Amino acid sequence: MKRGLKLGKFELFWLSGGRFAIDGGAMFGVVPKVLWSKKYPCCDEENRVPLIASPILVKTPNTLALIDTGLGNKLDEKQKRIFRQQGGWDILKDLGSLDIKREDIDLVILTHYDFDHAGGVVMMVEGAGLALTFPNARHILQETEWQDVLNPNRRSVNTYWPINYELLKKSGNLELVSGEVEVVDGIKAIHTGGHTRGHQVVKMESAGQTALHMGDLLPTHAHFNPLWVTAYDNFPLDAIEIKKELESRGIKEGSWFTFYHDPFIQACRFDEEGDIVEEWKG
Numbered sequence: 510m511k512r513g514l515k516l517g518k519f520e521l522f523w524l525s526g527g528r529f530a531i532d533g534g535a536m537f538g539v540v541p542k543v544l545w546s547k548k549y550p551c552c553d554e555e556n557r558v559p560l561i562a563s564p565i566l567v568k569t570p571n572t573l574a575l576i577d578t579g580l581g582n583k584l585d586e587k588q589k590r591i592f593r594q595q596g597g598w599d600i601l602k603d604l605g606s607l608d609i610k611r612e613d614i615d616l617v618i619l620t621h622y623d624f625d626h627a628g629g630v631v632m633m634v635e636g637a638g639l640a641l642t643f644p645n646a647r648h649i650l651q652e653t654e655w656q657d658v659l660n661p662n663r664r665s666v667n668t669y670w671p672i673n674y675e676l677l678k679k680s681g682n683l684e685l686v687s688g689e690v691e692v693v694d695g696i697k698a699i700h701t702g703g704h705t706r707g708h709q710v711v712k713m714e715s716a717g718q719t720a721l722h723m724g725d726l727l728p729t730h731a732h733f734n735p736l737w738v739t740a741y742d743n744f745p746l747d748a749i750e751i752k753k754e755l756e757s758r759g760i761k762e763g764s765w766f767t768f769y770h771d772p773f774i775q776a777c778r779f780d781e782e783g784d785i786v787e788e789w790k791g
């Protein structure tokens with residue numbers, strides 16, 4: 510049975526959405542390796558750092574919500590090799606251990622549509638072909654992100670894969686939002702841009718406790734410095750500004766910060782200097 514992080518009346522569980530490894534330089538952008546390797550374990554023989562793609566189940570008194578969906582089960586052998594994927598996409602098994610079926614999920618909030626976040630929106634069901642993984646869930650995405658998914662540029666075409674969105678497009682499950690929206694009681698989607706034009710973050714609040722999920726603006730605990738943005742950010746200067754603002758606000762509120770890509774720490778609280786004062790390993 511998985512352990513959950515209690516947040517007021519909510520409980521947060523990190524699910525196994527895939528383990529992979531990518532180039533450390535890409536993950537830390539312009540930051541020299543001598544600096545980032547003091548904060549994050551470095552590296553295999555090809556300079557790759559270990560990462561996970563970990564969707565978060567947010568259990569509230571009346572909703573089962575997921576933040577992002579992991580790598581999914583549709584990668585072919587070549588893609589698995591390229592991303593050094595080890596460890597499968599086991600989120601349905603993890604949900605099962607909590608007595609939750611995929612049909613029970615009410616809400617999927619997608620921070621953005623990169624394949625490592627949206628790969629689990631559509632799954633391959635043995636003997637039945639492709640299907641929406643969470644057929645009864647509202648799928649929340651920023652309007653601008655969806656526009657870009659449908660009209661990718663030369664770079665984003667490599668990460669917005671039709672196999673991950675065509676079924677969602679045809680279904681009635683997609684709900685586009687703009688700006689800041691309370692999607693259910695205590696859970697807000699907030700547009701940020703920065704990583705992608707339509708990137709959004711998630712703020713959770715219950716009984717005076719808050720958690721902030723900053724998606725790929727804060728992929729691991731080691732990315733706290735606002736200037737430490739990844740080379741994957743499409744709008745790095747925007748990312749730096751919004752990250753700084755969200756972090757200071759979160760720290761003032763005593764908020765938890767939750768991570769999607771961090772295999773070492775799933776959530777933590779920071780002090781004003783960015784030092785970790787409390788951590789959660791789910």
Ligand SMILES: [Zn+2]
Nearest residue numbers: 623625626725
């Ligand atoms: Zn990512």
